[in-house]
Amino acid sequence: MRDLLRTLTPDFLLTLYRKYKKEKVRKNLADKAKRGDVITTKVLIDQLKCMGIKQGDSVLVHSAMSRMGCLENGPRTLIDALLDVVGSNGNILMPTSPNPALQLDYVRQHPHFDARNDPSAMGAITEYFRKMPGTIRSLSPTEPVNALGPLAEWLTEGHRGRLTPYDSYSPFFRLTEVRGKILYVGVTLAQAGTSLHLLEDAVEKFPYPVYYFEVFNVKVTDLKGETYQQQIKVHNPAQSAKRQCDALIPMFVEKSVMQRVQLGEAPTLLADAAGMFRVMLEAYMTKGITMYTPYGRD
Template structure:
């Protein structure tokens, strides 16, 4: 496992990750290769690599299971629906979770409280208080670990800033069961996208070479993007064409 750890640290460094960075990771655990205790190894190595001043974030989205017919979100028990690594991280000691029924984020490290604590204030998935919207404020980075760049939840936050016509759907009342024993009921507006497919891979068409790096992390083809660049270029191109980052569904 020492060989895996050393290689992982080297791969992170080549992709521009440094000690003290604030890193949001989208992932495919299987893309990393097969070795014992994969999720635990990845999480431990990255936390150590970032150091106590850095922050590791992963989405713990639950939009597949929390909906109109099952509107109850439990901070401690509602699982993540976006991969094995995110679900392992959700239950890792010391990790905190932002409060949102469908678009929560888990995190640990120096800026975790700042990035996570205010998400409850939002009434949409990725509003101004969400970790996705706050990441550029700390000059954070977004890593796509073996999953391609289409699952880019940060772009939802960009869209919420601009509000293209396809973005929002229905409003739903959700019950939020918090880890402190408190229960809240709150109305949220879900994302819509009816009739549209997301094409956030088009960021490659608009980002400057300095805004991202491409390489491998273990066996996983990976990309790291600067969150500030995602916001600046995303908003710029949505202003020019509100449908730039979607295709009409067949």
């Protein structure tokens, strides 16, 4: 229903509404800061440990900072907490896509991705993380990921030159190979369902047209400043409009590969990356369940 309302609402009204919501959130956070109602790194460390994140873990983090409450030191508060909990042997990953909207529109308007300079459109925490010394950014023009930790290079290197960003070389798939975890902080699969696309690339002859018919040639400037060309596929907007990502959450929870937790003030989902992928494959093979058909075949 929410997606339908968005399609029926004029763009200028959506822009005004989003501006109103952002201002309301900003004022609320400012009021909390004045009262000293802040969330510290220590609070987040305790919450992360309580939910089961531990030393040596590899964690992909999707986040909406505005949902977390007033963080004492802004984005740094969460990142410091994550680094403390996973330790020097752990890895942190964050999506840093420069694309805030449809992939098709983005590549038509921005046929050149500069991994060094293009900012993340995935929120303030991801942009802070992208700029941190030591993080490595993958080279997907539409779905780059930044990583920090001993496996950062291996986790990100497979994105270079790939036709799609969700195949078995991608950071999203490699996370499953190291038994990694996914945190959805203040967001759900509807806003951050990137890992759901693993199913589409893993299944031969996937039955739905998830990719647009046209293959695009784009330029990529890597972290050394060298530029090359590659081909990429982008999502088909008509099929993307049929996604019902959040309808899959009960299945993941029931299968014990996802749990509902809290981080700061944000309702949060914590998923076992490999378990989530396994459940998706099993559900598809046995019942035809996908993000487009969350209740199975017709």
